[in-house]
Amino acid sequence: MKSFSELKEYQNEISEKKKNNQKIDDKPEIIIGMGTCGIAAGAKKIRNAVVDVVKEKNLDVKITETGCIGMCEKEPLMDIKMPGMERVTYGEIEESDVKRIINKHVFEKKIVKEFAIARILE
Amino acid sequence: MKEYTAIKELPYYEELDFYKKQKRIVLQNCGLIDPEKIDDYIEKKGYQAAAKAITQMKSKEIIEEVKKSGLRGRGGGGFPTGLKWQFAKDAEGEKKYIVCNADEGDPGAFMDRSLLEGDPHKLLEGMMIAAYAIDADEGYIYVRAEYPLAIRRLKKAISQAEELGLLGENIFGTEFNFKIHIKEGAGAFVCGEETALMASIEGKRGTPTSRPPYPAQSGLWGKPTNINNVETYANIPFIIDNGAEEFNKFGTENSSGTKVFALTGKIKNTGLVEVPMGLSLRDIIYDIGGGITDDKGFKAVQTGGPSGGCIPAEQLDLKIDYDSLKEIGAMMGSGGMVVMDEDTCMVDVARFFLTFTQSESCGKCTPCRLGTKRMLEILERITEGEGKKGDIEKLEQLGKVIKEASLCGLGQTAPNPVLTTIKYFRDEYEAHINDKKCPAGQCDALKGSYVIDEDHCIGCGQCKTVCPADAITGKKQKAHTIDPEACISCGACAEVCPVNAISN
Numbered sequence: 001m002k003s004f005s006e007l008k009e010y011q012n013e014i015s016e017k018k019k020n021n022q023k024i025d026d027k028p029e030i031i032i033g034m035g036t037c038g039i040a041a042g043a044k045k046i047r048n049a050v051v052d053v054v055k056e057k058n059l060d061v062k063i064t065e066t067g068c069i070g071m072c073e074k075e076p077l078m079d080i081k082m083p084g085m086e087r088v089t090y091g092e093i094e095e096s097d098v099k100r101i102i103n104k105h106v107f108e109k110k111i112v113k114e115f116a117i118a119r120i121l122e
Numbered sequence: 123m124k125e126y127t128a129i130k131e132l133p134y135y136e137e138l139d140f141y142k143k144q145k146r147i148v149l150q151n152c153g154l155i156d157p158e159k160i161d162d163y164i165e166k167k168g169y170q171a172a173a174k175a176i177t178q179m180k181s182k183e184i185i186e187e188v189k190k191s192g193l194r195g196r197g198g199g200g201f202p203t204g205l206k207w208q209f210a211k212d213a214e215g216e217k218k219y220i221v222c223n224a225d226e227g228d229p230g231a232f233m234d235r236s237l238l239e240g241d242p243h244k245l246l247e248g249m250m251i252a253a254y255a256i257d258a259d260e261g262y263i264y265v266r267a268e269y270p271l272a273i274r275r276l277k278k279a280i281s282q283a284e285e286l287g288l289l290g291e292n293i294f295g296t297e298f299n300f301k302i303h304i305k306e307g308a309g310a311f312v313c314g315e316e317t318a319l320m321a322s323i324e325g326k327r328g329t330p331t332s333r334p335p336y337p338a339q340s341g342l343w344g345k346p347t348n349i350n351n352v353e354t355y356a357n358i359p360f361i362i363d364n365g366a367e368e369f370n371k372f373g374t375e376n377s378s379g380t381k382v383f384a385l386t387g388k389i390k391n392t393g394l395v396e397v398p399m400g401l402s403l404r405d406i407i408y409d410i411g412g413g414i415t416d417d418k419g420f421k422a423v424q425t426g427g428p429s430g431g432c433i434p435a436e437q438l439d440l441k442i443d444y445d446s447l448k449e450i451g452a453m454m455g456s457g458g459m460v461v462m463d464e465d466t467c468m469v470d471v472a473r474f475f476l477t478f479t480q481s482e483s484c485g486k487c488t489p490c491r492l493g494t495k496r497m498l499e500i501l502e503r504i505t506e507g508e509g510k511k512g513d514i515e516k517l518e519q520l521g522k523v524i525k526e527a528s529l530c531g532l533g534q535t536a537p538n539p540v541l542t543t544i545k546y547f548r549d550e551y552e553a554h555i556n557d558k559k560c561p562a563g564q565c566d567a568l569k570g571s572y573v574i575d576e577d578h579c580i581g582c583g584q585c586k587t588v589c590p591a592d593a594i595t596g597k598k599q600k601a602h603t604i605d606p607e608a609c610i611s612c613g614a615c616a617e618v619c620p621v622n623a624i625s626n
């Protein structure tokens with residue numbers, strides 16, 4: 001970064017890219033809480049389960065990670081962000097729940113009441 | 123599987139009880155961005171404050187802004203950050219250092235870890251601004267080796283920032299150069315003390331030295347050094363970006379901004395919260411924390427870890443900030459909050475914390491090395507039913523001397539859990555010593571035999587079935603009795619009794 005304006009330009013580029021991606025043809029994103037607390041509660045298993053489902057169904061999704069949002073009690077946490085829809089957090093899930101949640105949320109764009117905690121204002 | 127018919131039915135985070143009263147400045151990005159992607163941070167206005175500070179502000183202006191914000195050190199002591207920076211700026215010297223204290227040694231504390239794992243760039247940005255403000259060109263982050271994920275993410279963050287030229291030479295096209303190293307600490311509690319920490323970075327044994335000289339005059343390798351906690355640095359980008367006045371909108375007169383707390387113990391929603399200073403303990407424990415596990419009664423909350431104090435129910439409405447906590451004999455500390463329910467024995471709690479500080483005492487000064495040992499011996503005696511008249515007074519006297527005469531903060535605060543539990547729960551100490559009873563029923567040596575209240579017993583016989591010592595007799599539908607000679611005080615009967623007719 002050679003100047004303040006270069007940082008601003010860079011920032012705009014990222015935002016633009018994000019906005020463009022948000023158009024209908026964008027990929028769904030599955031985000032797993034991978035702080036130490038999440039991992040201790042089984043986040044790695046959840047991620048593996050997500051990878052398995054994605055492979056099995058041949059899904060075109062992004063799988064990413066985030067840190068701890070504070071609700072350690074509800075770990076492991078998994079967020080799903082569908083294009084054009086607010087990001088939703090699911091909590092206290094087990095490996096065996098992953099498939100059902102992805103089926104409902106990614107394929108039918110429906111929110112699974114049992115595990116849904118909140119949505120994120122973007 | 124039930125589903126919502128529309129996304130609108132699902133509450134926003136801000137509408138959940140757990141988040142309603144929170145204000146997230148430091149943790150703003152945690153749990154939302156990918157901590158391993160610098161672009162995620164930059165998109166959330168990351169490094170904008172650093173750019174502003176370095177290209178548009180003089181170091182004096184930055185320090186003034188931090189002073190005006192009223193920010194106080196989040197690592198425990200609560201020293202005004204702006205003033206600390208001023209001392210380091212004013213100190214003579216070509217070479218200066220910035221150090222970040224990420225040792226986080228308090229049992230039950232995980233505030234700094236979450237921040238390092240969830241948003242490492244925020245710390246780097248805070249350190250950059252501090253470095254520019256005091257004319258330092260090199261920084262160290264001291265992280266405990268037990269935090270491998272935090273270390274990995276920090277390393278990644280540093281190399282990403284270097285790649286983009288946010289760390290390195292001629293940052294933002296100015297004369298300002300800054301690089302950051304990571305030093306892994308081996309996890310001794312005393313290494314969180316600033317002089318011990320710097321000795322440890324230098325490769326020496328991590329023991330404290332007396333101050334003055336303060337780090338601002340003679341710190342790392344004898345050079346002027348500014349040392350702050352992780353959370354302290356993480357507040358800086360907000361202050362520079364939004365101005366001191368905006369920051370001052372949160373908190374109390376002498377404790378501005380927010381504080382991150384790690385809620386643990388007998389609380390329903392364990393977790394990490396960031397609240398404006400001045401919220402009451404009741405707000406935090408009941409409204410945010412959801413109350414006590416199994417809806418038991420609240421007994422006390424320990425703030426400030428092993429250096430802090432136990433706060434009783436009478437103080438639940440205390441508006442917490444640095445000064446109010448100090449006034450009642452506790453401490454803000456780094457933000458650990460251990461909640462205890464009615465079944466907790468306060469003498470045992472004091473013994474637990476003192477066992478920790480005693481074993482972590484580095485042994486350099488006598489009051490701490492021997493004083494804490496003698497106090498611990500007395501506490502162990504009391505919990506084992508061997509307490510003597512005069513023990514409480516001896517604990518108070520020893521505690522006072524250790525606090526006054528110890529070399530560093532470890533000894534100066536180690537008696538706090540003992541002194542506050544004596545202050546607020548003296549009757550429990552007295553019951554242990556005089557009546558040889560542990561009112562909470564936790565101290566094994568003091569558990570008396572159980573008795574059945576004949577007026578309440580319904581004669582269901584459940585206690586008889588579970589008693590492993592066959593100490594209970596009685597006919598169906600008639601009051602049962604426990605043979606005190608045979609009772610082993612395990613409490614199994616009391617647990618199954620459907621009408622709570624059994625106690626000890």
Ligand SMILES: Cc1cc2nc3c(=O)[nH]c(=O)nc-3n(C[C@H](O)[C@H](O)[C@H](O)COP(=O)(O)O)c2cc1C
Nearest residue numbers: 195196197223226227314315316350351354531532
């Ligand atoms: C025994 C002992 C342990 C400490 N541990 C820590 C720690 O883990 N993290 C921390 O930030 N400060 C710790 N401190 C406080 C530091 O000495 C120092 O005051 C602090 O890093 C200053 O930063 P601040 O002004 O930003 O709070 C400890 C102090 C003592 C006496």
